[in-house]
Amino acid sequence: MADKDVDDRWRGAAAPIVVGVTDDGASDPAVCWAAKTAARRGRRLRLVHGLDLVAVHSALGAYDVIGKGPTEHRRERGVQALAAARRLANALAPDLAIDLELSEANPVRLLTDASDSAHMVVLGATNGVGGVGHLGSVLFAVTAHGRGSIVVVRDAVADARARPYGPVVVGVDGGEASADAVAVAFAEADARRVPLLAVHSWSDLRFDCPAVLPDTFGGADFTSIGHRVVAESLAGWPEKYPEVEVIRRIYLSNPRRHLRQWSKTAQLLVVGSRGRGGITGLVLGSTSLFLVQRADCPVMVVHPH
Structure with a gap:
C-alpha cells in the first residue's frame, strides 16, 4: 500500500x-x-508559528508601542522562521x-487546536539530557494535551531518519490508549513497508527475574x-494489513528500558498517551514521557480521539 493510502x-x-x-x-x-513524510503520502505540509502576542502585551503594556517595539520584532522573527522552514x-x-x-x-493553543484536524502534528526539540525542561514548555504541553498523533523529533535522533528499513515499534500494554497506538502503528508500518515490532512488558516495575518477584506475583x-495481552491487542489488524510482518517481544518488566x-x-x-490503567487526570504517561x-x-x- 502506498504512503498516500495510509488508513487513518x-x-x-x-x-x-x-x-x-x-x-x-x-x-x-x-x-x-x-x-x-508529507511528500511520500501526497499530503500538504502546514508550517505554523504562534507569536503569543497576548503574553507580550501583558508583559510590556504601553512600552510596546514606542518605536519599533518587541511585538514587531517578534513578528519579523516569525516571518523569517517560517520562510526558512519552507x-x-x-x-x-x-x-x-x-x-x-x-x-x-499562543503556540500551545495554536498547535493543540491544529491537532484536532491534522493528519499528525510534528514538533522538534534540541538535544538535552535530563528533565522535561529540555523539551520546552510548548512541546511538552502539546504532546500532553494534543489530539490524534503527535510526533517528537529531537536533533539527537537525526540519524534515525537514515533508517528506511528499520521497523516501526509499538508499545503494547492492553489499555485503551495502547489500542489506539496499535491501530496507528499498523498503518505506519504498512505505509513504510517495514515490519511492526510489538513490545510488551508484563509489569511496569523494575526486576529482571521471577526470583525477585513480590510474593503476591509468585507463580x-x-x-x-x-x-495473550499482545494477541488481544493486535486482534484484527494483521488481517487488515496482511503485508505487515508482525514481530512480538514479551518481557518481564521495565518497558522503558526495552522500548528505548x-x-x-x-x-x-x-x-499511547497514557499507560495501563489510564489514570484519570494523567495527561501523559510516565513511559511515554520518558521515551519522548x-x-x-x-x-x-x-x-x-
Missing part, C-alpha cells in the same frame, strides 16, 4: 501534516522529517505543497499472560 481512522485524505516552527532552529529536524522543506521535497501560518495566538506465568533499546534500530516508536525525552528515534504519541 480519524483524518481525511486532505488533512495536512502540521509542524510547529520555532525561531531558534529547534524545529528543523521536525520540518525535515515532516516534509519527507526553504528547508522545499530543498527536500521541491514539489511539496506548503502552507504557512503566522498566528498571534504467575508472565510469558503466557504477555502473549528497540528505538536504537527503529525508524519510528509509537506509544530519551528514545533514539522519532516518537509518535497517540491520543484517544
Whole structure:
C-alpha cells in the first residue's frame, strides 16, 4: 500500500501534516522529517508559528508601542522562521505543497487546536539530557494535551531518519490508549513497508527475574499472560494489513528500558498517551514521557480521539 493510502481512522485524505516552527532552529529536524513524510503520502505540509502576542502585551503594556517595539520584532522573527522552514522543506521535497501560518495566538493553543484536524502534528526539540525542561514548555504541553498523533523529533535522533528499513515499534500494554497506538502503528508500518515490532512488558516495575518477584506475583506465568495481552491487542489488524510482518517481544518488566533499546534500530516508536490503567487526570504517561525525552528515534504519541 502506498504512503498516500495510509488508513487513518480519524483524518481525511486532505488533512495536512502540521509542524510547529520555532525561531531558534529547534524545529528543523521536525520540518525535515515532516516534509519527507508529507511528500511520500501526497499530503500538504502546514508550517505554523504562534507569536503569543497576548503574553507580550501583558508583559510590556504601553512600552510596546514606542518605536519599533518587541511585538514587531517578534513578528519579523516569525516571518523569517517560517520562510526558512519552507526553504528547508522545499530543498527536500521541491514539489511539496506548503502552507504557512503566522498566528498571534499562543503556540500551545495554536498547535493543540491544529491537532484536532491534522493528519499528525510534528514538533522538534534540541538535544538535552535530563528533565522535561529540555523539551520546552510548548512541546511538552502539546504532546500532553494534543489530539490524534503527535510526533517528537529531537536533533539527537537525526540519524534515525537514515533508517528506511528499520521497523516501526509499538508499545503494547492492553489499555485503551495502547489500542489506539496499535491501530496507528499498523498503518505506519504498512505505509513504510517495514515490519511492526510489538513490545510488551508484563509489569511496569523494575526486576529482571521471577526470583525477585513480590510474593503476591509468585507463580504467575508472565510469558503466557504477555502473549495473550499482545494477541488481544493486535486482534484484527494483521488481517487488515496482511503485508505487515508482525514481530512480538514479551518481557518481564521495565518497558522503558526495552522500548528505548528497540528505538536504537527503529525508524519510528509509537506509544499511547497514557499507560495501563489510564489514570484519570494523567495527561501523559510516565513511559511515554520518558521515551519522548530519551528514545533514539522519532516518537509518535497517540491520543484517544
